[in-house]
Amino acid sequence: MIVGITVATLYILRLISLKGAVRMEKLDCIGSNLIFADYDAVELAKKYGTPLYVLSENIIREKCRKIKLDFLNRYPNTKVAYASKAFLTLSMCKIIESEGLGLDVVSGGELYTALKADFPMDKVFFHGNNKSYEELQMAISNEVGRIVVDNFDEIEIIDDLANEMKKKVKILIRVSPGVEGKTHKYISTGQKDSKFGIPLLEGSIDEAVIKAIKSKNIELMGFHFHIGSNLFDKDSYTLAIEIVLNLFKWLKNELGFVVKELNTGGGFGIYYNKTDTVKDITYYTDAIMEKVSSYCRELNIDIPTVIIEPGRWIVGEAGITLYSVGAVKEIPNVRTYVSVDGGLPDNPRPALYNAKYEAIVANKCNLKPDRVVTIAGKCCETGDILIWDQLVPKIERGDILGVLSTGAYNYSMSSNYNKLPKPAVVLLREKEECVIVKRETYEDLISKEMIPEGLAVKK
Numbered sequence: 001m002i003v004g005i006t007v008a009t010l011y012i013l014r015l016i017s018l019k020g021a022v023r024m025e026k027l028d029c030i031g032s033n034l035i036f037a038d039y040d041a042v043e044l045a046k047k048y049g050t051p052l053y054v055l056s057e058n059i060i061r062e063k064c065r066k067i068k069l070d071f072l073n074r075y076p077n078t079k080v081a082y083a084s085k086a087f088l089t090l091s092m093c094k095i096i097e098s099e100g101l102g103l104d105v106v107s108g109g110e111l112y113t114a115l116k117a118d119f120p121m122d123k124v125f126f127h128g129n130n131k132s133y134e135e136l137q138m139a140i141s142n143e144v145g146r147i148v149v150d151n152f153d154e155i156e157i158i159d160d161l162a163n164e165m166k167k168k169v170k171i172l173i174r175v176s177p178g179v180e181g182k183t184h185k186y187i188s189t190g191q192k193d194s195k196f197g198i199p200l201l202e203g204s205i206d207e208a209v210i211k212a213i214k215s216k217n218i219e220l221m222g223f224h225f226h227i228g229s230n231l232f233d234k235d236s237y238t239l240a241i242e243i244v245l246n247l248f249k250w251l252k253n254e255l256g257f258v259v260k261e262l263n264t265g266g267g268f269g270i271y272y273n274k275t276d277t278v279k280d281i282t283y284y285t286d287a288i289m290e291k292v293s294s295y296c297r298e299l300n301i302d303i304p305t306v307i308i309e310p311g312r313w314i315v316g317e318a319g320i321t322l323y324s325v326g327a328v329k330e331i332p333n334v335r336t337y338v339s340v341d342g343g344l345p346d347n348p349r350p351a352l353y354n355a356k357y358e359a360i361v362a363n364k365c366n367l368k369p370d371r372v373v374t375i376a377g378k379c380c381e382t383g384d385i386l387i388w389d390q391l392v393p394k395i396e397r398g399d400i401l402g403v404l405s406t407g408a409y410n411y412s413m414s415s416n417y418n419k420l421p422k423p424a425v426v427l428l429r430e431k432e433e434c435v436i437v438k439r440e441t442y443e444d445l446i447s448k449e450m451i452p453e454g455l456a457v458k459k
């Protein structure tokens with residue numbers, strides 16, 4: 001771990017940031033090397049190889065603590081479940097558990113990871129728009145805190161399974177409020193035309209609610225919505241809250257049913273690049289809590305427990321990915337491609353969502369960026385471009401590139417396309433770094449493959 005920054009370095013940093021290279025928060029520069037969360041990025045790359053996912057435990061914990069301070073401690077009857085799809089390993093479960101937060105899981109595999117990490121099951125929210133019988137059985141037998149039901153069918157299946165297993169299952173019903181998130185189309189979920197949740201505007205919700213209330217095996221605790229991901233405006237949350245609270249009012253008046261919980265999902269935006277105007281967490285949470293309490297008062301209904309489910313906000317900025325630069329190809333008057341030793345398989349977000357990242361040349365952070373290049377991955381795909389236009393200093397084979405804000409939905413969405421082994425994940429701890437996921441080997445890549453006898457070629 002590195003301690004102390006020279007005045008000269010700070011001056012250079014200020015110069016670089018003034019030139020608009022990258023936002024330098026959590027980043028420093030000592031000599032020529034990039035320091036991320038107090039660790040020398042070049043040394044990490046040397047020690048563990050590249051590509052390498054690097055995650056700062058301190059930053060994750062700071063985020064958890066901020067959420068506790070600014071949300072849980074300020075508002076009674078609130079809960080936070082970390083959306084584990086953003087990044088989930090056994091170690092991450094331990095961090096989240098020790099910070100006292102809950103966990104949102106969305107598959108048998110995520111639930112299995114939480115179970116193996118001994119995560120308290122009563123703090124787990126089990127999501128999914130197409131949970132299998134096996135997954136539901138797994139969730140019910142392990143007594144997860146809440147199953148977040150996505151469709152009418154699922155209520156019937158849970159009812160039957162709970163009856164067989166002699167369990168009483170606490171559920172939330174996920175609704176789609178008909179509010180579109182201002183984000184990439186592929187990560188907007190709250191609109192009417194969505195595969196997630198029961199549409200509120202169609203009346204089909206009444207049937208689902210009545211079915212759940214009537215079941216002796218189910219306890220309907222409340223409702224859930226998630227409008228979308230990487231949102232920078234609060235208005236979509238408050239609009240959705242109004243719509244869902246009207247349902248609460250209807251349930252109270254028509255069925256005498258008092259809703260106890262409202263889960264308003266995740267989706268709080270983070271810093272990826274200079275164009276993002278990042279908001280404090282309180283921008284969202286204060287608006288959510290203000291709307292819930294004022295609108296409940298207006299409707300004369302009880303204020304429910306409010307649950308939020310941030311994923312990216314907790315882990316996204318805690319991660320960087322380190323790559324080695326390989327081929328540099330200049331096409332005069334067109335562009336310069338700088339290829340790195342990873343790409344789409346370790347970060348599919350640029351290709352999937354046109355996500356815009358920023359990078360810094362980790363072994364040359366003291367040099368003034370003076371040219372614009374395109375950072376390409378090594379996959380056999382034209383679309384495997386990590387960053388289209390990145391300002392860098394002179395860059396060449398052997399340089400180390402750090403791509404920022406890769407803590408969320410990079411490792412968790414990684415693949416072995418082109419049979420590239422997945423990178424290791426290194427956790428930067430208070431005193432020393434630890435490998436929390438080993439780098440895959442070529443042997444790992446074929447470890448599950450089998451050759452049927454008849455295919456053997458005689459030699």
Ligand SMILES: Cc1ncc(COP(=O)(O)O)c(C=O)c1O
Nearest residue numbers: 083226229266267309310311312
């Ligand atoms: C139901 C649900 N909750 C929470 C999240 C977390 O989203 P984010 O990581 O953007 O906070 C997601 C993912 O989009 C989700 O689908």
Ligand SMILES: N[C@@H](CCCC[NH3+])C(=O)O
Nearest residue numbers: 187189229230349408409
């Ligand atoms: N995978 C998405 C977020 C999750 C969307 C699921 N509701 C992303 O990388 O931004």
